[in-house]
Amino acid sequence: MSFEPRSIPVDPDAKGALASKGLDYRLIDPSDTGALDGWIDADHRGFHHARPREVTREYERRVMGERRLHGVFDPGVPDPNVPVATVSSWPTGLSVPGGRSVDGWAVSSVTVSPTHRRRGIARAMMEAELRSAKQAGAAVAMLTVTEATIYGRYGYAPAARAATIEIDRRRARWIGPSSPGRVHFVEPAALRDAAAAISRRAVARTPGEIDRWSGILDRMLGLVDPDSDASRALRAIRYDDEHGQPQGFAAFRVTREPNEPGWAEFDVLAAATDDAERALWRVLVEQDFVSGVRGRLRSVDEPIEWLLEDPRAVRVTEASDHLWVRIVDAAAALGARRYGAAGELALDIEDPLGYAAGRYTLLASADGRAVVHVPRADGSTDGAGAGSSGTTAAPKRERSRARASAEGSGSRSAARAAEPRSLKLDVRDLASIYLGGVRPSVLARAGRITASSNGALELADRMFASTRAPHLSIWF
Numbered sequence: 001m002s003f004e005p006r007s008i009p010v011d012p013d014a015k016g017a018l019a020s021k022g023l024d025y026r027l028i029d030p031s032d033t034g035a036l037d038g039w040i041d042a043d044h045r046g047f048h049h050a051r052p053r054e055v056t057r058e059y060e061r062r063v064m065g066e067r068r069l070h071g072v073f074d075p076g077v078p079d080p081n082v083p084v085a086t087v088s089s090w091p092t093g094l095s096v097p098g099g100r101s102v103d104g105w106a107v108s109s110v111t112v113s114p115t116h117r118r119r120g121i122a123r124a125m126m127e128a129e130l131r132s133a134k135q136a137g138a139a140v141a142m143l144t145v146t147e148a149t150i151y152g153r154y155g156y157a158p159a160a161r162a163a164t165i166e167i168d169r170r171r172a173r174w175i176g177p178s179s180p181g182r183v184h185f186v187e188p189a190a191l192r193d194a195a196a197a198i199s200r201r202a203v204a205r206t207p208g209e210i211d212r213w214s215g216i217l218d219r220m221l222g223l224v225d226p227d228s229d230a231s232r233a234l235r236a237i238r239y240d241d242e243h244g245q246p247q248g249f250a251a252f253r254v255t256r257e258p259n260e261p262g263w264a265e266f267d268v269l270a271a272a273t274d275d276a277e278r279a280l281w282r283v284l285v286e287q288d289f290v291s292g293v294r295g296r297l298r299s300v301d302e303p304i305e306w307l308l309e310d311p312r313a314v315r316v317t318e319a320s321d322h323l324w325v326r327i328v329d330a331a332a333a334l335g336a337r338r339y340g341a342a343g344e345l346a347l348d349i350e351d352p353l354g355y356a357a358g359r360y361t362l363l364a365s366a367d368g369r370a371v372v373h374v375p376r377a378d379g380s381t382d383g384a385g386a387g388s389s390g391t392t393a394a395p396k397r398e399r400s401r402a403r404a405s406a407e408g409s410g411s412r413s414a415a416r417a418a419e420p421r422s423l424k425l426d427v428r429d430l431a432s433i434y435l436g437g438v439r440p441s442v443l444a445r446a447g448r449i450t451a452s453s454n455g456a457l458e459l460a461d462r463m464f465a466s467t468r469a470p471h472l473s474i475w476f
């Protein structure tokens with residue numbers, strides 16, 4: 001990814017709104033180390049982290065230097081170099097059903113100093129980020145959240161969940177197939193290149209994952225501060241297939257009291273193949289001298305329960321919202337993913353901020369590709385998406401092929417005469433069904449989606465289904 005963080009100008013509306021409160025909202029120049037360090041200090045303070053040590057600061061400079069950083073400055077505070085509010089953002093791919101990716105805008109590091117809270121600073125920054133996302137050509141904006149009540153007001157909604165899974169070691173008798181390759185212990189530093197390649201493939205096959213940025217693997221593998229106790233406790237394993245090709249890795253640590261069996265805990269298990277996923281799980285759950293294994297940020301449909309004789313050895317101790325998505329360009333977003341069933345479905349989207357409002361008609365063919373008819377300012381519609389992540393108008397031939405496939409040969413004329421089946425939904429509900437994380441019929445039962453008929457709801461469930469449950473396995 002190559003992105004010039006300052007290629008989009010500072011949002012004039014947010015600048016004006018904050019200036020009226022005596023505050024200066026501005027972009028940080030990453031080559032100005034003093035300004036960058038002030039921003040990093042504010043970010044750490046905002047998330048209640050300790051002041052960064054030099055190794056952490058150097059890492060943060062490297063990672064944050066590639067992002068678009070805004071700070072809000074108050075000239076009246078004792079250290080005016082440290083902003084009273086921060087936000088970071090960057091363009092990145094989001095994996096969607098069908099092994100494809102959509103252009104996304106990641107938002108992170110949203111902090112407002114407790115001395116300046118509830119004056120509308122976060123709102124000004126968040127609304128500016130949506131305008132920047134639109135300007136950058138992103139179809140969706142996304143974030144992970146500290147609290148689930150903050151971001152709905154900007155149109156974000158939970159789109160992929162994550163689970164904490166615990167396995168009771170004594171009951172974990174493996175009955176799954178043996179993988180043909182081998183698992184090896186490796187030094188974390190030696191794993192870096194293979195881990196990057198494996199992660200790219202693991203991300204591509206999992207809707208809900210976002211592209212990894214340079215530096216995140218250093219954090220996962222304990223390479224940011226390798227001499228710290230936490231990094232030295234980290235053990236890394238790699239799965240090589242029967243041809244010796246690396247296909248998966250995990251990093252775990254065993255926490256324990258002296259002479260007591262401990263818990264093997266991991267936040268990272270990335271697999272490019274099912275063989276790799278099974279083999280890594282197996283080594284983790286078959287360790288001796290541990291009472292249990294705890295995996296964080298795992299998928300809500302992890303297959304581990306089906307790989308052990310006693311399914312009750314597995315407990316999901318937490319499962320909650322993790323990735324939050326905001327649809328910024330509905331045509332591009334809807335056109336990027338593949339659909340689980342052929343059909344024609346109209347979506348009447350309400351969006352108080354205007355980005356995605358209007359009627360979009362989805363025409364999905366049996367191969368999962370969809371043409372999206374988008375509203376135009378004059379009230380007419382135009383074709384867009386065409387199953388790609390772009391928003392170019394769908395070629396006529398492609399549209400008629402999709403329509404023919406969606407309608408089926410027997411009922412073609414009847415279907416053409418009828419109004420398309422439709423759903424009425426808020427932009428947040430669209431975000432929640434977008435990756436297949438929840439069925440539209442569940443949101444209809446919750447009174448959030450209104451369908452034109454039971455048939456429309458049933459079709460929507462089938463169309464928006466994803467073979468693989470959406471899953472994001474990192475915080476960002």
Ligand SMILES: CC(=O)SCCNC(=O)CCNC(=O)[C@H](O)C(C)(C)COP(=O)(O)OP(=O)(O)OC[C@H]1O[C@@H](n2cnc3c(N)ncnc32)[C@H](O)[C@@H]1OP(=O)(O)O
Pocket residue numbers: 046047107108109110111112113116117118119120121122123124143144145146147149150153
């Ligand atoms: C993507 C991420 O980075 S997630 C990390 C979020 N950051 C944190 O949790 C760090 C600690 N918290 C903070 O820094 C701040 O309290 C923030 C960023 C959550 C809020 O900043 P503020 O400037 O106080 O928010 P602001 O005054 O703009 O409020 C905007 C709206 O959000 C609401 N809001 C603010 N904080 C919260 C909260 N914690 N829970 C629910 N609603 C909230 C306000 O009531 C307001 O609602 P309204 O405009 O609809 O009436």
